[in-house]
Amino acid sequence: MNNSIFLCNIQFTKDAGGFCVTGINLDNATSIAMFDPKEKTYNINGKDVKGHFMVDYTGAQIYDNVSMNQAIFSRPDFYDGMSAALNADDVLSGKTPPRFWLNVQYEAFYNQHGVQLVDIVLEMLTLYKIDFVSSPEIGFLRSINGKVNKMKTKVVFQFLNGNDVEPTTNQSYSTIVKDLAAIKSYASGIMVPKEYIWPVKPDKYLGPPTTLVPDAHKQGLEVYATGFANDFFTSYSYNYDPTAEYLQFIVKGESVDGLVTDFPSGASNSIGQALIISNNGASGVYPGSTDLAYQQAIDDGADIIDCSVQMTKDGTSFCLNTADLMEDTTAMTKFMSRSSNVPEIQTKSGIFSFDLTWNEIQSLQPQISSPFGSGFQRNPANKNSGKFVLLSEFLELAKAKEVTGILINISNAAYLASKKGLDIVGAVSTALSNATFDKQVTQQVLIQSDDSSVLSKYKDISSYKRVFLVEDNIGDTPKKTVDEIKKYAEAVNLPKSAIVKVSGSLLTGMSNVVKELKDANLTVFVHTLRNEFMSMAFDYWSDPNMEIATYIHSAMVDGVVTDFPATTNRYLRSPCSDLHNVPTILPAQAGELQSTVLPTLLPPAEAPLPPLEVANVVDPPLPAVTNVDTPAAPAPAPPPPTPPPPPSGAWANTVNHGLSLVAITMLVINLIL
Template sequence: MKCCSAASVSVLLSSSLLLLPLLLLLSTQEAQGLDFNITADRKTLSGATPLIIANGGTSGLYPDQTYPAYTDAMNTSSLPLSLLCDLQLTKDNLGICRTGLNLTQSTVSPYFNVTNTYVVDGVPVFGYFSVDYTLAELLSPNTTAVQSNFARSPIFDQVYNLFTPETLGSVQQGSPVTFWLNVEHASFYQQHPGKNSLASYLTNLVASPHISPAYLSATEVGILKLIGPTAKKSGTTLILKILQPTDVEQSTNTTYGTLLQNLTDIRTYASGIFVPKTLIWPIDNTTLYLQAHTSLVQDAHKAQLSVYAYDFANDQYPNSYNYSFDPIAEYLAYVGQPDFSVDGVLTDFPSTASEAIMLWNHGSTAGPEPTQSSSKLVISHNGDSGDFPGCTMLAYTGAISGGADYIDCPVQITSDGVPICRESADLLQSTNVATNHALFQNFLSSYPGFDNGTQGVFTFDIPWADLSTLRATISSPLGPGISRNNGNDNTEAILTLAEFLQFAKNNSGVGIYIDVQNAVYLRTFHSLDIVDAVINALKTANLTSETDKVLIASEDSSALVAFQQAMPYHQRVYRVPYLDPNAVTVTPPEIKNYASFVAIPKQLVDPLNDFSGTPPSYFLAAATQVVKQAHALNLSVLYYWQENEFQAFAFDYRSDPILQINSLVSFHNVDGIITDFPATVYDFLHKNQCYKPTLSMMPANYTMLTVMPGSFLVPVAEAPAPALQVVEPPISFEVPVPASSPAPSPTVVKPSAASKLSLTFTSTLAFASLLLCILL
């Protein structure tokens, strides 16, 4: 799959402009007969459903304040919805919708040949400014928007033209969608391009009977008071936008913190306040934990002021660890409290706010309670490893409290044969071994045929007596760019498999998922029988009957065959290793002979398109058929593994893990999800109103967006993949390892990741080949 070129995207959007009247008509038809102010115990000032304010449309996906951004917001959000335009004035004293005073990072134009330095709020600002260009120049077909957030996809850059407030205002006519105009740097625009230029422009716009904004927010008191009489006649709601408490409000020369101390005075010239979300829920900058919420919302409501919160974005980092990287949890902190709710939220991702307000906190401040059962399995990945150091008592306790059906132990083994629960055989990834100089110096090594030859401190080189002195640390699989909460590092002990099994047995009802890793490699090159160690641990824990809720997984077919013989009552899971999809072809599988589940890696279910494009898109490629193929063989499918961090999945999912989970369940129809964040998956399956098939969508008939793989791409024919040859002989776990078989030294060349699989796995690997075939 190849990414669309800018030219092809432009052609598509040019034709889609013809759909705007139809989109508005559909919005109007959906609105008929529906009450968007159903109170149902909402704690907003009016008792109405909180307003979703789309910040320049869906600006988390498209360049903000462009046609597709606004249209996408209308088509994927619930009501009530308002589309926000950030006002800038042009050289001829007309309005344009752009973010920020400086156009440098948001707009590209051949007319940009004049740079200037203006003093704004007492600070010199250098760049391109709207007041130096005419509206005709800024609306030129050659003047285009770019994504101003560098963490987001640039695929739509220089494709879409700019919007005016007048165009956006016309959208709300005959539609339940409203128009919100935001005015910043009012003192600057009052002088540029001419004296009283802002007041003149706003007076004309607000007085217009067809395009006046439903809401007008401004950061300065003076302009709100000036426009107040006109706004009162037109019905425009005036809102004071609050900056940081120590910032100075220019027209009164006082701080915003001082203004907030007299809410009743604000009520004399505004109907509400627009505040940074951290003024409601402060965050400790050191720990990134939430502090106690302030009384700002309640105090403002007592003064009859609405409260709108801003700065919501799914891809915001850092954010509070209390939310577990789940934006739904963050929104519910503002709209789902038993004693307060904000009256609206400004967000770059309005579809996610819609999910939180309409599907999780559907008309109730009691919080989302379980609404249904689900046959889909929630299986932890290293316990609740998104929040705690993996494979520890904290992580497993968190996974159980989060609703996991199964808690997992990825089994590694020590040099003296003790099976333990560790995320990886390399202790550098999730323990404090690097601070233990003796162990680090004595055991740091690399094996060319294992873990890509990476240097590490491996469990199979260290006896349990030494390894047990280590403590666990949290692993951040996406690298240092997004770190998980390390507040519990170096506090939790390493667990043996025996301790894990006893803990699971003490928590009645939770299942046990044992992931046996590197079995063939360990037996062949280190004389360590991890399969036998697991079997003995299960027998010792008396977990051998058909009533025990145990799943045993491995990427080695020989290991699964051995478990089938020794533990016939336990179901087995073949975990497909991720190999290059271009290196295999489709051949008949036989894995169903020794496994009833197959765990498929994310790369095979949700492949990304070719990264080689300029710029790379990181959008989904066309849908694969791997889950359907497994189901056709009567195999249940587990997806591994799901993470909440926005960098963990394609841009198609709008930095929203809920949309990805919805796709896995509703589109791909997986039977279970292995996840670092069990509570997020559980809440989706059991607490959101959209997933319950029998529930009528009320009050806005809102259903969750279904992401279609490949919708942003143009299909390109691909060459047939070559066959993969497997030549390694099988290994039997029933035959003792010869005493003369030495463990390899770090200089010995080991088999590759592919060849370490057994020959009895030839047909099994063929199944992996089947799953790895992206295009049928």
């Protein structure tokens, strides 16, 4: 997850190999006793500890002979012995190292055994990007103070249980916590057991909160709460709901700056982290569905990268927004004679991928799409940058970059099978299988289509999540329709207009569609968010962050599909995305701005949008894939007529924006006068 940090409780071998293992005694968390049955006893920070210790072995001995076990015995032991001890250098030297938190302890013990802890850690900080380094030992933190690049690494003092004694000062942690100003001299934050913030009374109900968080913030110290685990009972006040516990530390009183948990997905969801889903990669920055667009989407924090699969004449599957090449490629300059009319796909003529071979398509250049015309170009310096991406290459990239998941969009399957002899469903299934996406659960696989028969083909692959795509404007989803959707999908991707009602560039209200779908346990996404002000109602004040806030916080969608993943990522990572923070970015209130406009300037009321009917969901079974001989080149299509001005499209909105602006400006002037 993009908002998570990997915390490593590091232990060192006699030759300074660093491994991430919780606890100085290796017995609980590893299989060390099977390798070496002999135990030793050491005095560590004034206590005799018996067991096996990393410092008695070389890095090679640990790496080659020791595997990890589940240290919490109440949890399943299915994965015991399957993974080698995790070497910190291996993690940090990888191509895409995670955000990393290094927790260090037992300096005196290691020094006694010839392992100079301070020197080793400072060397690691020089070699690698480490976001945090923490320790419960004041002496260690003082030793590295002034030697750490504070712009790169935050230094955090870790509190242990209140009765435990800190080895440098010989004071209890419950005493040290009373002098936060002293901690500020060697650390920029504190990591505390959650009970320091919300104590639990003897009857296992929550007591009143302490003032630790606001007191620490006043000293300029960040606060990270630790000790969270979904399967640990802590208080009846949470009713066995771990989400309620996380939220207690985020929305009740002054929020902590982070949560340290065994179950990061639960904590992340509690913060309200909607999925960021790319639309043809970062198609607002580079030509859509190119290698550069996908890499940019990953760099910009997209959780899910998407591929709308298209087929070539010779059966090659690749990623592109639509089968019509005219908008997203330079096909018009080279293959205009190959244009044709395909009413099953679109009303206008086009140059279609299934009429060209892969070699012919590779002879073209990608072309960045500007949805709002030449007056609103996107990144013209890279208008034709990047290269087209095969479906197989897309899947390889997703695996190599370890993105949270992928979305595969399948369209026109019936036409391709019956008229072109192309099996797009089979091509997708084979590609996913070849990339082993059907045999893993670490990365989400979303299969999206507006065709229920396509989604039915994937009903028996439990690791895939099926997404029903709605592209028409709808105003309601009756229960019969919702029940029908659930036969084919676990999620629904809605257009913006189905969620927030717009009339004449002003928000007029919110539909119940998201609630109706979520009440049926369906996940809900919204498409497509764009940064250009022309794409937004005036209520958002031309600020895409306000639109994002509205769909996430007011509409409560589970994910947003966007041409600009960086914008959504910046919003979600900002304190301003927290509605309980001051300042914050508030969602727009539908209808509020409309009420300030003079009635004579409002556009005529529009008819309600139609409901999504069962007939709009259920499609006939997919036809068999026919054997199609190589056809003659299609007859050239007549030149497309000049389209009439759109009745409610982008350019019409220009006038509406202007009218709204005049009305609001006049209102403000009148109020001032």
